[in-house]
Amino acid sequence: MKTIVRTDERILSSDIFDRDGRVARPDHGVWSEPGRDIPVYHRCGVLVVGGGPSGTAAAASAARAGADVALLERYNHLGGLSTGGLVIWIDRMTDWEGQLVIRGFAEELFDRLPADAVAGPSREDWGSQDSAKASHWAQRTAAYHGIVTWSPTIDPERLKLLSQEIVLERKVKLIYHSWAAVPIVQDGAVKGVVFESKEGRMAIMADVVVDATGDGDLFARAGAAFVNDIEEADVHHCMNTSWLFGGVDMGRWIDFKAGRPDAFSAFMARGREQLGLFERPFVSWRNDVALFMGPRQSGYSALDVDDLTAVEVRSHRAMAAHLDFFRAHAPGFEDAYLMLSAPQIGVRHARRLSGVGAVLRSQWPEGRALADEIGVSPAVSPKFPNISIPYGALVPQRLDGLLACGRHISCDRNSHGFMREIPQCWITGQAAGTAAALASQGRIAPRAVEVTALQTALQAQGVYLRAGADGAGPVAERPSLETANS
Template sequence: MKTINRSDERILSADIFDRDAKPPRPQLGTIHEPGRDIPVYRQCDVLVVGGGPSGTAAAAAAASEGADVVLLERYNHLGGLSTGGLVLWIDRMTDWEGQHVIRGFAEELMDRLPADAVAGPPREDWGSQDPAKAHHWSFRTAAYHGVVTWSPTIDPERLKLLSQEIVIERGVKLVYHSWACMPLVENGKVCGATFESKEGRMAIRAKVVVDATGDGDLFARAGAAYTNDIEEADVHHCMNTSWMFGGVDMKRWIAFRSGDPEGYNAFMAGGREACGLFERPFVSWRDDIALFMGPRQAGYSALDVDDLTAVEVRSHRAMADHLDYFKAKGPGFENAYLMMSAPQIGVRHARRLKGVGAVLRSQWHEGKPLPDEIGVTPAVSPKFPNISIPYGALVPEALDGLLACGRHVSCDRNSHGFMREIPQCWITGQAAGTAAALAVAHGVEARAVDVRELQRRLQAQGVYLRAEAPVEV
């Protein structure tokens, strides 16, 4: 176990647990699969593969710009890790001054969720450095470095439903229970993808494909360059399956944690001894539900089926061990029960695109808008200004017909720590979908989209951009 402490480059302190030993996989040879004709399920302007935060935003944005859109999703819901992965804590959407910088599709979602499905600080407190307010919200995942931020927790079922209804009302063809297999590539250009479902293998042809798989499955299989190096001293490469306990009293737990630091430290030490893999609880959108977004497990690959299975097994066992320990010793957890484990495994990193541009650690100090800015992310600490997200981070170095969005956009390993978060995925997804629609409308490659027009369209959708000169909307 390693304990990673909060720093200027990390928001949370966290324990990281190393993997179990992995036996070698036997080499059993191969089988030959004969060629076959694959029926075409649909033809469209824009195919979005993956209905997580970025894919949902991409599909909604492309459709709002008039494109005929298909959204392919392997689960029975949209939202990805923000819903099925139980990442209920939506990271900071305000900067360290309290300015709301992650807007657009993200803001629409927060505004349209029912009031009882969102918990977080009131707007007038965003950016507050009042010690009492910062202390209060620091135990509710909404204050860091003494600053109150807009980092709400949400009801995942409400977000599933809202995400679904938004894409349907915009005319998107939504296809659940369908797992993309291989990109269709003709003359070096992606022109669709095959997918598997209960009907067998079928294909979708598209003028532009948006890879929102999170792991870069399509761009990697199409031959685009990517990287997968990791930052060892961070949690951004770890995996886990999250879970929730019901029947808790989080107000009591927070009173214990904030009012008895020595008792809390002793409790955590006892948990590590009793459970091995151990994690502290986070608040949710309700005081009677506790969220566990760990234990974070290092050394596993999100691209290895045996590793994925091992993380699920370890996480579910840890869930039961946590319940026993918390019920016996955790204030506010005496009546806790297993509510649910996440149907989606919590993958933080697999591949990152090599794009024509990138979000880089070396740019953090600059704070200036890049010429092709399509979004702005808050910096990881008040030490740094806001960080520009370039359109080039979504565009492969050489491959045409495809854009990437979500946690696998082009960035270095340090910047990936925040570029993989839910709000940043909404931002890059909205930009990818809008750009894909513009490419179709003008009959050009996605890399040739007029960036100024893209920026104008994003601003018309409510995205926050820092144009050097006023942009007419």
């Protein structure tokens, strides 16, 4: 185990636990699959693969821009890690001045969620440095560096339903229980995907495909370049399955944690000693529900089915062990019960696209609005200004017919620590969907989309862009991962 402490480059302190031992998989040989004709299930202008935060935003935004859209999702709901993954703490959407910079689709979601599905500070407190308010919200995942932020917790079931209804309102063809397997590539461009479902193997053809799989499954299998290096002194490469405990009193827990720091430290030390894998709870949207977004486990690959299985087994065992320990020793947890383990594993990182542009650590101090800016991320600490997200980070260096969005966009390993978060996924998804619609309607490659036209369309959808982001013409070459590392 190693403990990661809060710095100017990461918000949370956290324990990281190493993988357990596992015997290597034996070589069982191969079987040659016979060729066969595959029926075409659907044809559309824009196909979004993956209905997580970025994919939902992409599908909704492409349809709003007038495209004929299909959305393929392997689970029975939308929202991805923000719903099925129980990552119901939505990270900061305000900057350190209290300005809302994660807007557009994200703002629409919060405008439409029921009031009792959201817990967080009131708008007039965003950016407040009042010590009492900051102290209160620091215990509720909504204040950092003494500043109150808009980083609420939400009811995952309400977000599932709302996400679904928004895409259906916009006439998106929604396809659940279907897993994209192979991209269809012709002449260096993605033309659709082959997917698997209970009906067997079928294909969907599209003008533009948006890879919102989270792990870059499509662009990697289509031959696009990618990187997978990690920042070990961060949780961004760890995996776990989150869970909820019901029947708790989080008010009593917070009083214990904040009011008796020595007793809390002793509690945590005892938990690590007795359980090995150990995590503290976070607040949720209700006082009687506790959220556990760990223990975070390092050294596993999100692309290895045996590793995925091992993380699930360890996480579910940890859930039961935590219940016994917290019932016995944690104030407010005496009547806790197992409420829900996440149906989706919490993957933070697998691959990142090598794009025409990238979000880079070297850009943080300057905070300049890039010419192809399609969104703005709050900086990770008040030490830095807001960070520009370029359209080039969504565009593969060479592969055509495809855009990427979500946690696998083009960025370096430091920037991935915040670009993988749900609000940033909403932003890059909205940009990818809107750009895909423009490309489909114009019968052009995504890299040929006029940046000014894309920015105008995004601003019409409520996305926050800055005055200095005045791109002209198609996306230009931006600092890429290759040039940054050369």
